[in-house]
Amino acid sequence: MSIPRVKTRCFAIALAPIVIFWMHDVISGQLFSKDLNVPVEILQDDRHWMESAGRFRFLSATWFFAALTVLAVALVIRDLAAPMARATRAAATLTMGVILMLALTATVKQHADPDGPRIYHRLGEDVFETALSYGNLPGCNQPEDWWFLGQCGENPVLSLFNRVMDIINGLAGLGVGALIVGMILCLQTQETRNAEEEAALLAQNLTRMRRQLYLSSLILTFGMFFATSWMYWPLPLVTGAERDAYGALILASALFTGTYFCLLILSFYIPVALVLDARVRALTRSADLGSDADPDEWAAARGLKGGTSDLLRTGFAVTAPILAAFAGGISPISL
Numbered sequence: 001m002s003i004p005r006v007k008t009r010c011f012a013i014a015l016a017p018i019v020i021f022w023m024h025d026v027i028s029g030q031l032f033s034k035d036l037n038v039p040v041e042i043l044q045d046d047r048h049w050m051e052s053a054g055r056f057r058f059l060s061a062t063w064f065f066a067a068l069t070v071l072a073v074a075l076v077i078r079d080l081a082a083p084m085a086r087a088t089r090a091a092a093t094l095t096m097g098v099i100l101m102l103a104l105t106a107t108v109k110q111h112a113d114p115d116g117p118r119i120y121h122r123l124g125e126d127v128f129e130t131a132l133s134y135g136n137l138p139g140c141n142q143p144e145d146w147w148f149l150g151q152c153g154e155n156p157v158l159s160l161f162n163r164v165m166d167i168i169n170g171l172a173g174l175g176v177g178a179l180i181v182g183m184i185l186c187l188q189t190q191e192t193r194n195a196e197e198e199a200a201l202l203a204q205n206l207t208r209m210r211r212q213l214y215l216s217s218l219i220l221t222f223g224m225f226f227a228t229s230w231m232y233w234p235l236p237l238v239t240g241a242e243r244d245a246y247g248a249l250i251l252a253s254a255l256f257t258g259t260y261f262c263l264l265i266l267s268f269y270i271p272v273a274l275v276l277d278a279r280v281r282a283l284t285r286s287a288d289l290g291s292d293a294d295p296d297e298w299a300a301a302r303g304l305k306g307g308t309s310d311l312l313r314t315g316f317a318v319t320a321p322i323l324a325a326f327a328g329g330i331s332p333i334s335l
Contacts, residue, residue: 002190002191003083003084003085003190004082004083004084004085004088004188004189004190005084005085005087005088005188005189005190006084006085006088006091006092006184006185006187006188006189007187007189008087008088008091010184010187010275011091011092011094011095011184013180013183013184013268013271013272014095014098014099014180014181014184014268016267016268016271017099017176017180017264017267017268018098018099018102019267020260020263020264020267021102021103024260025106028122032122033122034117034121034122035117035121035122035124035125035126036121036122036123036124036249037124037126038123038124038126038127038246038249039126039127040126040127040130042127042238042239042242042246043127043130043131043234043237043238043239044237044238044239047236047237048134048135048237049134050134050236050237051131051132051134051135051157051233051236051237052135053236054131054229054230054232054233054234054235054236054237055135055157055160055233057229057232057233058161058164058229058230058233059164060229061222061225061226061228061229062164062168062226062229064222064225064226065168065171065172065219065222065223065225065226066167066168066171068175068218068219068222069171069172069174069175069178069219070171070175071219072174072175072178072179072182072215072219073174073175073178075178075182075215076092076096076178076179076181076182076185079182079185080092080093084188088185088188092181092184092185095177095180095181095184096174096177096178096180096181097177098177099173099176099177099180100170100173100174100177101173102173103169103170103172103173103174103176103177104169104170104173106169107166107169107170110162110166118162119165120161120230122253123231123234123249123250123253124246124249127234127246128233128234129155129158131233131234131237132155132157132158132161132233132234133155133157133158134157134237135156135157136156136157137152137156137157137159137160139152140152140156147160149163149164150163161230161233165230168226172223175219176264179212179215179216179219179220179268180268182212182215183209183212183213183216183268183269183272184268184272185208186205186206186208186209186212186272186276187205187272187275187276188201188205189201195283195286198283199283199304202276202279202280202283202304203304205276206276206280206304209269209272209273209276210310210313210314213265213269213314213317213318214313214317216265216268216269216317217265217316217317217318217320217321218320220261220264220265220320220321221261221320221321221323221324222324223261223321224254224257224258224261224321224324224325225324227254227257228250228254228324228325231250231253231254232250234246235247235250251325251326254325254326255322255325255326257321257325258321258322258323258324258325258326259321259322259325261321261322262318262319262321262322265317265318265321266318269318280304280305283304284304
């Protein structure tokens with residue numbers, strides 16, 4: 001067989017998630033309030049130590065999500081290191097670079113305008129900042145002191161949050177770029193001598209596509225848990241009378257983020273699935289199957305047709321981030 005390659009035009013599939021990025025940015029920037037002006041009086045004054053509960057969850061979710069994004073990048077690097085056409089490798093690398101730059105745009109804007117809106121402002125700037133001000137960091141005795149990620153500032157824990165969010169934003173850009181490229185690489189083609197070899201190659205691509213879908217679902221689902229970890233950070237400090245109301249606000253915000261992640265998965269999974277399905281149908285039409293052969297049975301025997309269980313797993317994988325958004329509101333992670 002020849003060297004595997006992906007047609008350069010297939011990388012245009014990356015435009016679909018880019019559109020989702022853009023729509024999310026437009027909706028977040030134009031349709032949401034910059035600050036809901038939630039009164040700080042909803043916070044308890046005598047349980048400042050409960051800030052640590054939110055910080056533990058946030059740092060745990062950060063650690064795990066960062067590890068998963070590194071895994072995604074490592075897997076796509078392994079794929080790119082395998083024999084493939086130079087043009088395919090170049091297009092894949094360029095696609096990852098573009099996705100990373102788009103992800104870093106928000107971070108660059110925030111550093112250019114430190115007083116501009118932050119992501120937590122949609123949950124109440126004063127409440128969030130006040131809740132985090134109840135905590136401290138080792139070595140941060142004065143605003144001018146430094147810790148290993150920068151200056152402590154007036155609110156050291158808020159500085160921690162902002163620095164970690166900047167880092168995760170970059171890692172998420174790399175991770176999502178790796179997921180998109182990994183999915184597009186499932187469209188590899190090679191010169192084959194007969195229908196059986198072509199069927200084997202398609203079956204391999206379909207299996208690889210399903211694995212990439214499950215990996216995408218895993219990473220973006222835990223990305224959702226990461227998002228809920230910071231959204232629910234102030235909740236343990238909210239008074240009992242206001243906890244349900246503020247929790248409803250957080251859950252609604254989490255649902256929006258979960259919807260965004262689901263659409264992101266669909267944006268690069270569906271085009272690849274449609275292309276592979278078209279190739280399977282084209283192969284079954286062109287193959288010399290004989291007059292008595294059933295094309296569907298022939299395709300199923302070679303792993304080119306999925307069953308009901310595959311459909312169920314696919315449906316769960318696609319909707320997992322939204323389910324995680326709801327889980328964040330009812331599980332111990334939010335209590």
